[in-house]
Amino acid sequence: MRAVPELIRAYVPRRYVTLGTDGFGLSDTRQALRSFFEVDRESIVIAALKALADEREIGADVVRPALLNSRAARRDR
Numbered sequence: 001m002r003a004v005p006e007l008i009r010a011y012v013p014r015r016y017v018t019l020g021t022d023g024f025g026l027s028d029t030r031q032a033l034r035s036f037f038e039v040d041r042e043s044i045v046i047a048a049l050k051a052l053a054d055e056r057e058i059g060a061d062v063v064r065p066a067l068l069n070s071r072a073a074r075r076d077r
Contacts, residue, residue, distance in 0.1 A: 019038070045070070
């Protein structure tokens with residue numbers, strides 16, 4: 001769920017990234033739903049890396065291979 005983490009956004013002094021949905025609403029496996037809504041482990045890693053790159057804590061060269069590996073893994077499922 002995204003609504004609960006959004007309640008603390010005003011109290012976080014830096015950029016704040018939330019993951020999740022306000023309800024899946026679909027019938028599928030948990031793994032498929034997490035992947036579809038981008039709340040699976042690969043999506044969380046990509047979101048964290050992108051947030052770090054946006055803050056210039058890491059370079060985009062770190063994000064790109066992770067993103068490509070994630071897309072390849074999704075395609076192979």
